[in-house]
Amino acid sequence: MAKSTRVNTKTPKKRAPITGDLVGVRIQPEMAKELDDWRRKQDDLPGRPEAIRRLVELGLKAKK
Template identity: 40%
Template sequence: MKAARKNGTKKQRGRPATGQGVQIGTRWPERTVAAIDAWAGAQDDEPARSEAIRRLVEIGLGKSVPAKVTSSAEASSERAREMAGNTIDKLKDTKASPDDQVSRKRRLVKGPEEFQNIRRDRPNRK
């Protein structure tokens, strides 16, 4: 019969430690949790509650906010705006004054007043 050996380490129960920071467990009022969830839902990438709390703490401490993830739709709409501006610049009336040229370009980019309230990418004007 073999003699039992002890290696000096006992296997621990549960998940192994990750070693990635300090875990802080606190209780939050329901109104605060609802406000955090509403803030997270308003973000473009809709972070989880823990990530939203980390971002809000960084904002509160005055650190820079991590850049938001831009979707391909946002990038393509920005590119479309840029291309439209370049095309308008090529077709501008050179005889008009610079102020008139800027005013005309702004009107073309914003669109007719009838359609300004319908646009989804801009909040309704009051």
């Protein structure tokens, strides 16, 4: 019987060079849907934590 091979097509996630502070956030379902809709429009489909980091960064830049 031949052994089956498993191909890992997932790309490894890049870890930040410095560990930051952990911030836990709860969001309501309506906001989660908006967040997921925004994520899907991005070229690299970031996970929710990365999407939140990007949106916070955009918000902080817009404030300046």
